[in-house]
Amino acid sequence: MFYNQNLTERFPKGRFAMWSVYSFTGASILASIIFSLLLFLSIDDDPVMQLLFGGLAVIFELGKFFAWYEVGERYARKNIFGMFSALGFYAVLAAISIGGSIGGINSATNKAQEHVQVQQSKINAFNMQIAAIDKQIELNNVAAEKYIQMERIATGVTRIQKENNILREQQQKLAMQRDNIPVVSQGSIVGLIESLAQSLNIKAETAQLGLVVFLSILLDFFAAFFVGLIGEENRFRQRFKQQSQQLEPITLDAYRRLHSEGADFIPHFEPKQLPEAEPKTMYEQVIDVLADKRVNCTKRAVSQYLDISAEEVDEIFAKMFAAGVVTKKPNNHYQWHGVTAEMSNNAEPA
Numbered sequence: 001m002f003y004n005q006n007l008t009e010r011f012p013k014g015r016f017a018m019w020s021v022y023s024f025t026g027a028s029i030l031a032s033i034i035f036s037l038l039l040f041l042s043i044d045d046d047p048v049m050q051l052l053f054g055g056l057a058v059i060f061e062l063g064k065f066f067a068w069y070e071v072g073e074r075y076a077r078k079n080i081f082g083m084f085s086a087l088g089f090y091a092v093l094a095a096i097s098i099g100g101s102i103g104g105i106n107s108a109t110n111k112a113q114e115h116v117q118v119q120q121s122k123i124n125a126f127n128m129q130i131a132a133i134d135k136q137i138e139l140n141n142v143a144a145e146k147y148i149q150m151e152r153i154a155t156g157v158t159r160i161q162k163e164n165n166i167l168r169e170q171q172q173k174l175a176m177q178r179d180n181i182p183v184v185s186q187g188s189i190v191g192l193i194e195s196l197a198q199s200l201n202i203k204a205e206t207a208q209l210g211l212v213v214f215l216s217i218l219l220d221f222f223a224a225f226f227v228g229l230i231g232e233e234n235r236f237r238q239r240f241k242q243q244s245q246q247l248e249p250i251t252l253d254a255y256r257r258l259h260s261e262g263a264d265f266i267p268h269f270e271p272k273q274l275p276e277a278e279p280k281t282m283y284e285q286v287i288d289v290l291a292d293k294r295v296n297c298t299k300r301a302v303s304q305y306l307d308i309s310a311e312e313v314d315e316i317f318a319k320m321f322a323a324g325v326v327t328k329k330p331n332n333h334y335q336w337h338g339v340t341a342e343m344s345n346n347a348e349p350a
Helices: 017-038 045-077 080-149 153-179 187-199 204-245 252-260 282-291 299-306 310-323 339-346
Strands: 002-008 267-273 327-328 334-336
Touching: 017 045, 017 204, 045 080, 045 204, 080 153, 080 204, 187 204, 187 310, 204 339, 282 299, 282 310, 299 310
Parallel strands: none
Antiparallel strands: 002 267, 327 334
């Protein structure tokens, strides 16, 4: 029994799915390029060198993802040596890229921490001034007690009290300025790092390095996954298009073989009845037998081979003689001449 392809168990992804894949891929590649640029651009302050290093970072990033795409292409072609060579090239570029991303994310995080440190330094400066005023007030109070013991309240104590009032006013102004420093300037990334450090009981620098490495590797593999997904989908679409254009019937054994091999594209089949060929007439069968030289050109041989009666053989040979397919020798034996192109175009003689 023959079968014809009708439906498939897997269709190419739709337009929305592919746009989503391309969007995720573009965003992740762009983020990876930006983080690498943060590191490469910080190498030198010269604009020409920054342009060169920036171009180098972009080349490394784009070349890395193209190498990963080529890994999938060569694996699909069963080119194992080529696949490992592309994989090695990708590994080198990925190491450079991850290192660049780590440096870029770490640089951005350090800038956020520097901003927090500047703000914290301002707060510490205010606290130091307030503490110095507190210390001065305490010293004045000690001096006031001595003036009281010396019974010089009107002269010494009154002056010290005025000084303390002025110092307290300065202290209040400093406290108001300190409290007006915005807390949001500390940044969420710094808060995340501090929370990780506290929960893991490690230093903030160690938590920052671990977070940066994790994000860099995750970003790189995230982009590589979607690049590989695009390559696999493109290859599947090509196979789907080619097999959709091939409408030749296949046997049930071929379908079972595809299913057992776990092919990516497994057709679903339904029976299709092939058109029945019209049976050949006895005249045509005799022509075929003689043309293939399966028997000699004699009535007896043809009658025995095709199991037909003598009357039918006489009628068929008479038609062949009239058509010029056979001729008679002087001894009344027939001689085969064959069917010419002109004879084959004509119908069986009446």
